[in-house]
Structure formats: C-alpha cells, structure tokens
Amino acid sequence: MTDVFPKDKRSSIMRKVRSSGNKSTEIKLIRLFKENHITGWRRNYKIFGNPDFVFLKYKIAIFADGCFWHGHNCRNTKPKDNADYWKNKIDKNKNRDINVNEHLRTKGWTIFRIWECEIKNKKLPEMFVSMIKNNNEKSI
16 A cells, blocks of 8 residues: 655655654543543653653553554554665664663563553553552552
8 A cells, every 4th residue: 555645745744743742642641541530640750761651659651652653563554665764663663662661660660551542442451540540549
C-alpha cells in the first residue's frame, strides 16, 4: 500500500507530531485516570527517560506509547516509502525504551508502558489500576 499523501504533505504531517501533549495518548490517559479516581500523578517530572506521568509517592513511571512510533503490532502497518529509515527509527525507539526501563528499574521505579490502542479502547492495564488504587487506599 502506498501513502495516500504526496511526499511533501506527508513530511509536513510528520513534522507536526509532538512527543508530549498528544491528544490520542496523554490527554485521554488523564481522562481515564480521572474516571478511575486515580490521583497523585504528575506530568513532565524530570527524571531519566521523561515519562509522561509519574507517581512519586510510589515511584511509578507511566509511558503512553504511540503504537506506530514504538513498534506495537496492533495496526500492523509498515511504511513502504523509505522503509529502511522507518524500521531503523522504530528499532531505535524500542531499544531506547528497553534502556530507559532498565535504568529506572535499577533506581527502584516500577514502569508501565500503556499503548495508544489500549488508551483509545479505554483499557488501562488491570495491574496498574489495582496497584494505584490499593496504594491510594493504604494512604487514606
């Protein structure tokens, strides 16, 4: 399948993609936190790997990963134009994710990576919800 946009239009679209404030991941995740009465999170907290959210009290780092950018197989779409570039880009992202996870775990952090498709389907990982809710109930 070839791209539906001409090369210059696709470049323009891709330049506008940002790593934070993304409506399809971060903003929807905030809504899911609120709907599930999950409190105690912070955004843009400066630690290694730049997680999208942290729960400092519990040393939990949350990454809201875009399925395309981080190589999730839910859509199974692979660009045919400039395929080597995109494969290398996504592979680098996946390797960086592994390194960030390892580094933060050695510092005592629990890591959750929540996929864009899970967020769109309003599915927070059960383990995450129960961990946060159990820890919040203990502190009350």
